[in-house]
Amino acid sequence: MSTSRTAVNDHQHITPLLSFVDQPLTPPRTDEKPFTQAHRVIALFEAIRAGRHTNQGPWREFLLAPGEYDELVRLLGQNEELLGYVKDKIRYDYDAIYHRLVVRMPTAVHELFVARVEDAIFSQLKSIRKGSDGAAAFARKIDPTRSTEIYLIQVVVGLDIEYGKRESRKATLSVWRTYVNGNEIRVAPEVADEAFRNQQGDPTDHKGLRLQLKDFAYEELALRELGDTDLELVISTQQLCEYLHTSETRVARLESLGRPLIAPGLKKRKRSETPPDQITSGDEAQFAEQEQRAAKRVAQEDSDYEVSSFKSTSE
DSSP: OOOOOOOSSGGGGGOOSOOGGSSSSOOOOSSSSSOOOHHHHHHHHHHHHHHHOOOOEEEEEEOOOTTTHHHHHHHHHTOOHHHHHHHHHHHEEEETTTEHHHHHHHHHHHHHHHHHHHHHHHHHHHHHHSSSSSSHHHHOOOOOOOOOOOOOOOOOEEEEEOTOOOOOOOOEEEEEEEEEEEEEEEEEEEEEEEEETTTTSBOOOOOOOOEEGGGSSSHHHHHHHHHHHOOEEOOOOOOOOOOHEEEEEEEEHHHOOOOOOOOOTTOOOOOOOOEEEEOOHHHHHHHHHHHHHHHHHHHHHHHHHHHHHHHHHOO
16 A cells, blocks of 8 residues: 555656566666766665654655666666665655655554554455455455565555645645556546645545455456455544544654653663573583484484385385
8 A cells, every 4th residue: 555645747647656676677878977966865764764853744756767766776776775665664655757755654543543544454354254245255365565566556545645835734635546548557646636635634525435356356357256246345534534634643652752862872781692592512422422422313314215116116
């Protein structure tokens, strides 16, 4: 599930959640000027990993030059540790049409909110599994654990909670769906920035988040498993507002507690190392005896195997 509010000008050409490993590793031409934005993105990734990038906004946007995304991939490929961190921790969107890379740093409220929405979806899937029809069998095959490889995303959900605008409590919902246009897989908005909570924090008359059971598998598999049968998973506007309010309240309560003060110069004591095992002469004799018994047992088993094999071929 995506947790970003993606800036979209041409909705039909937006490709959310591209993977760095899916792009060709193209080295830069020697006669071209160095790509400056790619190095800035790498510096941002390093800062995030080191914990130095804090309280600087919920996202950073980079406008790359043509071919600069490939240079970014090449640079990441030279640092396996950073590449692994980016694949596991960093959230980003890349618009290949406009060469726009958005690196997202969701707030604690947003993370809690998304987790509650996911829990609600999984809870409905669990209820469907209790049935005895084809839909139940299909739902039982859905693994809710996150995968590092997603081959074809059917639906992307965006939840925008008005980052940084304290005077507004407005929250919007967006849903993108994939479709095939000739030989291309494209993405089109089904719901685009529709408010489910107004600026005063009250629920709107929006219909809420609505997903289909078939959204959890690729089209051919869903058609084979479900046929014409399908079920709808719904999270109402009231539920969305409740989850968001609960997340906001919890984060506010935690922030009000503050952080413990650590005196200057105070260091955490390192864990003492476990002393190495001391092997005595008696232990060595015991180990030698055990090795001899094991060797005899293996030899006996090999002999039995050879005899039985010979008998079977003779017969």
